[in-house]
Amino acid sequence: MNKKIGFIGCGKMASAIIKGILNSCCKPNVEIKGSEVNCEIAELAQEKLGITVLSDNRALAIDSDVIFIATKPNYVQNVLEEIKSELTDEKLIVSIAAGVSTEKIQKIIGSHRIVRIMPNTPALVKEGMSGVCKGEFATDEDIDFVTSLLSGIGKCIEVNEDQIDIVTAISGSGPAFFYKVIEDMARAGEKLGLDYDKSLMLATQTAIGSAKMIENRGELSVATLIDNVATKGGCTFVGISVMNEEHSDKLFYDVIDKTAQKANELGK
Numbered sequence: 001m002n003k004k005i006g007f008i009g010c011g012k013m014a015s016a017i018i019k020g021i022l023n024s025c026c027k028p029n030v031e032i033k034g035s036e037v038n039c040e041i042a043e044l045a046q047e048k049l050g051i052t053v054l055s056d057n058r059a060l061a062i063d064s065d066v067i068f069i070a071t072k073p074n075y076v077q078n079v080l081e082e083i084k085s086e087l088t089d090e091k092l093i094v095s096i097a098a099g100v101s102t103e104k105i106q107k108i109i110g111s112h113r114i115v116r117i118m119p120n121t122p123a124l125v126k127e128g129m130s131g132v133c134k135g136e137f138a139t140d141e142d143i144d145f146v147t148s149l150l151s152g153i154g155k156c157i158e159v160n161e162d163q164i165d166i167v168t169a170i171s172g173s174g175p176a177f178f179y180k181v182i183e184d185m186a187r188a189g190e191k192l193g194l195d196y197d198k199s200l201m202l203a204t205q206t207a208i209g210s211a212k213m214i215e216n217r218g219e220l221s222v223a224t225l226i227d228n229v230a231t232k233g234g235c236t237f238v239g240i241s242v243m244n245e246e247h248s249d250k251l252f253y254d255v256i257d258k259t260a261q262k263a264n265e266l267g268k
Helices: 012-022 039-049 057-062 073-086 102-109 121-125 140-150 161-172 174-191 196-215 222-229 235-245 248-267
Strands: 003-008 030-035 052-054 066-069 092-095 113-118 128-134 154-158
Touching (some): 003 012, 003 057, 012 039, 012 121, 030 039, 030 057, 039 052, 052 057, 057 073, 066 073, 073 102, 092 102, 113 140, 113 161, 121 128, 128 140, 140 154, 161 174, 161 248, 174 196, 196 222, 235 248
Parallel strands (some): 003 030, 003 066, 030 052, 066 092, 092 113
Antiparallel strands (some): 113 128
8 A cells, every 4th residue: 555655844854764765665655745834945855855845734744644743843843733633543643853752742633643763864874773662552563664664764673762762862862972982083093193084084984894893793792892802912902991991881871871861851
């Protein structure tokens, strides 16, 4: 059965998901439209994405089987109030708005099927990592459908909604943390006398390769991978010792903990 999918909001993250769906095996089975209330933005989004983009959220809701709420979190309530009279039991609501719980959405639109997702910006290069959770009335089939859509932009895991703030901290905000680590390594190389661009390439490619080593580690633990490089008494061992002395584990725990707390606060 063909599905009509509507995106209310066609920003960077929505655009990444739309492009991923259009480039995936799901393409023949879906029809995608978007909406942007500003006519000029709608026209630009239509040119960029190659889909029909309306300037009427209600019209999009009427014509869609699956409705993605892809606006900024502070606009979600207004959008839901605008379209709720057009919602039927057959329609699935999918929210990518950070910090907005399915419970909050249900208070506005009632007992409709809702799936909440937390994607991240590497979706733009088809290396995204998304967490999904279902609202009270959503089904396993709804989760399977949304997961199949997200497979075009990377990987996906299902979590309980009380864990979604942790997902936000690790993968939603995580790209910025990795950018920071890579930049800090590159700047260290520069200070020690290496050209910055060369140092940045070294740090970047090493991060990519290391991530792939973890992804393909099989039965090996990450600790074993560390030990395989950090031979006792060698230069890597010295570097790891500095990280341990500076309590890098606590640093990253605090980073993830504080970020998750902030995500939780935004939800309130």
